[in-house]
Amino acid sequence: MDTLDYLFQGFATALTWYNLLFAFFGVLIGTAVGVLPGIGPMSGVALLIPVTASMTGGLGAEDAATSSIILLAGVYYGAMYGGSTTSILLNTPGESSSVVTTLDGYQMAKKGRAGSALSIAAIGSFFAGLVSLVALVLLAEPLSEVAIKFGPAEYFSLMILGLAAVSGLAGKSMTKALMMTVMGLLLATVGIDNVSGVARFTYNQPVLYQGFEFLTIAVGLFALGEVFKTILEQEGNEGEIIKVNSILPSKEELKASVGPIARGSFLGFFIGVLPGAGATLASFFTYILEKKISKHPEKFGTGAIEGVAAPESANNAASGGAMIPLLTLGIPGSGTTAILMGAFIMYNIQPGPLLFNDHPQVAWGLIASMFVGNLMLLVLNMPLVKVFAKIIETPKKYLIPIIVAISIFGVYAVQVNTFDLVLLIVAGIIGYFLARNDFPLAPLVLGLVLGPMIENNMRRALTTSNGDYSIFIDKPISAVFLIAAGLWIIVPLILKLKGKKVITNEEA
Numbered sequence: 001m002d003t004l005d006y007l008f009q010g011f012a013t014a015l016t017w018y019n020l021l022f023a024f025f026g027v028l029i030g031t032a033v034g035v036l037p038g039i040g041p042m043s044g045v046a047l048l049i050p051v052t053a054s055m056t057g058g059l060g061a062e063d064a065a066t067s068s069i070i071l072l073a074g075v076y077y078g079a080m081y082g083g084s085t086t087s088i089l090l091n092t093p094g095e096s097s098s099v100v101t102t103l104d105g106y107q108m109a110k111k112g113r114a115g116s117a118l119s120i121a122a123i124g125s126f127f128a129g130l131v132s133l134v135a136l137v138l139l140a141e142p143l144s145e146v147a148i149k150f151g152p153a154e155y156f157s158l159m160i161l162g163l164a165a166v167s168g169l170a171g172k173s174m175t176k177a178l179m180m181t182v183m184g185l186l187l188a189t190v191g192i193d194n195v196s197g198v199a200r201f202t203y204n205q206p207v208l209y210q211g212f213e214f215l216t217i218a219v220g221l222f223a224l225g226e227v228f229k230t231i232l233e234q235e236g237n238e239g240e241i242i243k244v245n246s247i248l249p250s251k252e253e254l255k256a257s258v259g260p261i262a263r264g265s266f267l268g269f270f271i272g273v274l275p276g277a278g279a280t281l282a283s284f285f286t287y288i289l290e291k292k293i294s295k296h297p298e299k300f301g302t303g304a305i306e307g308v309a310a311p312e313s314a315n316n317a318a319s320g321g322a323m324i325p326l327l328t329l330g331i332p333g334s335g336t337t338a339i340l341m342g343a344f345i346m347y348n349i350q351p352g353p354l355l356f357n358d359h360p361q362v363a364w365g366l367i368a369s370m371f372v373g374n375l376m377l378l379v380l381n382m383p384l385v386k387v388f389a390k391i392i393e394t395p396k397k398y399l400i401p402i403i404v405a406i407s408i409f410g411v412y413a414v415q416v417n418t419f420d421l422v423l424l425i426v427a428g429i430i431g432y433f434l435a436r437n438d439f440p441l442a443p444l445v446l447g448l449v450l451g452p453m454i455e456n457n458m459r460r461a462l463t464t465s466n467g468d469y470s471i472f473i474d475k476p477i478s479a480v481f482l483i484a485a486g487l488w489i490i491v492p493l494i495l496k497l498k499g500k501k502v503i504t505n506e507e508a
Contacts (some may be wrong), residue, residue: 026074184447
């Protein structure tokens with residue numbers, strides 16, 4: 001009954017006129033971010049953090065934090081909705097989790113069934129969003145109560161597991177992902193040490209005493225990095241845009257989509273809960289599952305409605321699932337939730353087990369707003385399919401200056417420091433070169449966010465054990481987390497080595 005009471009209080013917060021407005025703008029901008037190829041939810045959320053800080057200036061501290069997080073979360077799951085539009089109409093994924101949708105979505109569009117594909121994607125996303133939110137409501141409180149019993153050793157090991165999970169699954173090369181994780185941890189050490197008060201790696205420069213600001217690095221890497229990529233590589237939409245006629249699916253298409261939507265929602269949610277797995281992995285798994293169990297697997301890749309319904313449901317369910325470790329354990333489940341975690345910390349709110357006790361308005365207001373936002377997305381996406389299809393045609397010459405202006409003015413409004421503007425541009429240039437050479441950016445951001453917390457918990461644990469490192473193994477939960485972290489790195493390496501041996505034998 002307590003959970004229901006808290007949820008009703010959350011709805012009271014989410015249904016205030018200004019939070020409804022923030023939720024609406026969040027899902028609207030998120031859908032547009034998903035529709036625009038290349039931007040993606042990580043860039044969209046990073047870009048809007050400074051904007052929300054200035055928009056909520058007139059509210060109290062708790063209300064400002066709640067409204068800002070509601071808007072940013074709306075951008076997150078709104079982008080998951082919008083990513084299907086370019087996949088279906090232009091054969092160009094709006095973000096990585098919509099890659100699988102191109103396989104059948106574009107083929108459906110070429111056969112004159114673009115409206116059906118877009119509608120099923122919207123309906124599947126809505127149902128998946130509800131499934132993940134109900135599970136979030138049921139699991140949030142029990143998980144946070146368990147996590148309250150964690151000590152510094154358990155927290156240290158849990159954060160190591162989060163880093164290992166993202167590093168193990170991010171990008172094409174695990175070596176590059178681990179390099180980025182270490183880079184993020186190194187950047188997190190710059191500034192005044194919280195325990196000893198000693199300046200580290202500051203070179204007597206006062207601007208570095210507070211360390212590198214997460215917001216500046218995130219906006220630079222993701223938003224400006226994409227801008228430099230677009231300018232230098234002269235990217236453009238070269239695909240043929242399919243016209244959208246009817247937006248309603250047939251009865252046969254609805255019937256064929258029920259099973260894939262249900263399976264995609266549940267499987268996507270459980271994959272999303274795993275730190276580091278993310279929506280992309282969820283959409284691939286569900287597509288493979290549907291093809292395996294289908295009576296007509298040959299249809300897949302030629303315009304099968306199941307090939308749109310399953311992955312689109314999975315990536316939205318995974319985005320909801322990724323919120324569970326963030327809110328209950330303080331561990332981001334994906335790159336985007338790592339950026340959301342940075343936004344929480346910026347408002348002096350620590351995600352984790354104490355969030356539901358110390359800041360129930362923020363936690364339950366966010367969860368309730370996600371229910372409202374999902375309904376808004378369905379209402380927005382169904383009638384406005386044709387309008388969002390037009391956004392694809394936005395010329396880069398208009399889009400790029402807007403992104404640059406928001407980045408520069410947003411960061412300066414929050415930091416009021418010219419050093420951060422220089423850092424923003426440098427981070428953008430570095431982000432471009434890293435992405436161009438297949439270095440994943442999410443592990444770097446996660447290392448930057450988790451670095452100070454990992455260090456603080458490690459030092460607290462060692463203080464209680466008088467410097468004995470065996471405390472991390474002696475505590476059973478801590479030992480399990482460390483073993484899981486090791487396996488997360490080692491198992492993919494073993495599988496990769498086995499794969500290389502097979503190829504060598506065949507060649508021989």
